Amino acid sequence: MDWFWRLKENYCTGCGICFDVCPESAIEMTREMALPEPVPNACTGCMTCVDECPFDAIEVTEGEDVGYELNG
Numbered sequence: 001m002d003w004f005w006r007l008k009e010n011y012c013t014g015c016g017i018c019f020d021v022c023p024e025s026a027i028e029m030t031r032e033m034a035l036p037e038p039v040p041n042a043c044t045g046c047m048t049c050v051d052e053c054p055f056d057a058i059e060v061t062e063g064e065d066v067g068y069e070l071n072g
C-alpha cells in the first residue's frame with residue numbers, strides 16, 4: 001500500500017521537526033526550501049512526523065493520493 005504525505009501549508013512554520021524525526025528520510029528540507037517536501041515513494045506511514053509536528057500541519061493517508069497541496 002502506498003502512503004501519501006500532505007502538508008497543510010497554512011499551519012506549517014518550517015520548524016524542521018518532521019525532517020529531523022522521519023526514520024525513512026522521506027521528508028526533504030534544504031536551506032533553500034522554506035517548507036518541507038515529501039520524497040516520492042519513501043514514506044512508510046509510521047506517523048512519527050504527524051505525531052511530532054507541533055502545529056498539526058501534516059496529513060499522512062494510506063492508499064489514496066490526496067496530492068501535495070501547497071495551499072492546503
Ligand code: SF4
Pocket residue numbers: 007011012013014015016017018019036052053054055056057058
Ligand atoms: S514539523 Fe510541522 S510545522 Fe515543523 S516543518 Fe514539519 S510540517 Fe512544518
Ligand code: SF4
Pocket residue numbers: 005021022023024025026027042043044045046047048049050060
Ligand atoms: S509518516 Fe513516518 S515515514 Fe512517513 S514521512 Fe512521516 S515520519 Fe517519515
